[in-house]
Amino acid sequence: MRLKLNGITIYITESYEEMSKKTASIVLAQVTIKPNSILGLATGGTPIGLYKEMVYGYKSNGVDFSQVKTFNLDEYFPIKKDNEQSYAYYMNEKLFNHINISSENIHIPNGENVNTKEECESYNEQIYSCGGIDLQVLGIGNNGHIGFNEPDVSFEARTHLVNLDQETIEANARFFESEEEVPRQAISMGIGNIMHSRKILLIASGKSKANIISKTLFGDISPNVPASILQLHNDVTVVLDQEAAEEILQREELQEYIR
C-alpha cells in the first residue's frame, strides 16, 4: 500500500522481508541513476535485511558501488573499530566486505579518536566537501531518536558527542553481553546534517515501533520526538512492515485512503 501525505510517501509492506526489498529497490535505483551517489547509512537491527538485498543487487544484478561514497550516522564512543559491537565492524560485516565500494569512500565517525571535538568537526567538513548526502537511510529508536539524537534534541545540531538515553542503552543491550558493556556515549550526525540530506528513507519494523511511527508522522513537531522534524523535510519516503504501521492505519486522517 502506498500513501502520500504532506510530502511524505509511506509504503506499507506485508513483512520485514518485503520492507527490506522495497527499501533496497529505492537505494539501488539511486545508485543506478547516480553512480557517484553519497549515501547516508544507519546500523541496528532494522537495516540488516536492506544490506542483504544491496549485496544481492551487487552480486546478482551487477549494481556498481565503485563510485559511491557513504557516511554512517553514528558510532559508539569510545569503541575500537575491531570491537564486534562497533558500527565500523557491523558495516564491514553486513555490507562493505561484500560490495565493490572503495575503502576511501567509506566514512564512519571514529570512536577511537579521543579528541571528539576534532572528530565531529572533521566529519561535518567531509560531508560538506562531498556536496552533502543524496539519500539518507534512517532507522528509528523507540523514543523517536534518529541517529543518536535523543529526545530534547537541538534541531540545528551537526555531528556531536551524545550521551545515550537509558532507554537506548537498554534497547541496544541485546547486541552486547550485558547492559554494562553498552558504551554510554556516541558520536552522531545531528538533525541539522540529516535535514540537509536531499532525500530521506525511514524504515521501521515490528510492533514496538508502531506508536513512535504514529507520533513521528502525525504528532506535533517537537524536540521530544526527534524524528518528528522529518515532517518538515520535502522528500521523505517511509517504508514500514505491517506491524510498524499498525497505529497509523487506525488514524482518522488515513481512513479515506485505506477504504
Ligand code: F6R
Ligand atoms: C543506528 C541509528 C539508530 C537506530 C535506531 C533503531 O545507526 O542511527 O537511530 O536506527 O536505534 O535501531 P533498531 O533498528 O535496532 O531498532
